[in-house]
Amino acid sequence: MTPLLSSLFGRIREWVVIAFVAVATIVGVYLKGRSDGGTLASSRAKDALIDDIKTQKEIRDEVASLSDDDLSRRLSKWTRQ
Numbered sequence: 065m066t067p068l069l070s071s072l073f074g075r076i077r078e079w080v081v082i083a084f085v086a087v088a089t090i091v092g093v094y095l096k097g098r099s100d101g102g103t104l105a106s107s108r109a110k111d112a113l114i115d116d117i118k119t120q121k122e123i124r125d126e127v128a129s130l131s132d133d134d135l136s137r138r139l140s141k142w143t144r145q
Contacts, residue, residue, distance in 0.1 A: 130138065
């Protein structure tokens with residue numbers, strides 16, 4: 065009976081090790097994916113910020129080149145009448 069039990073516990077131990085390795089691999093892949101996703105999101109946010117800054121500069125340059133009358137007409141839609 066003892067050889068049967070030791071054989072059974074040996075197989076159980078093998079399955080536990082295999083299950084542990086599988087879970088550790090899945091967790092590692094998940095964490096790597098989250099890390100890469102965060103980097104990608106951060107990169108996209110930086111690109112959007114750069115685009116917004118360029119648009120802001122274009123608008124400021126356009127407004128700076130307007131005459132007083134043109135500026136007054138453009139700003140009249142933003143003020144109360």
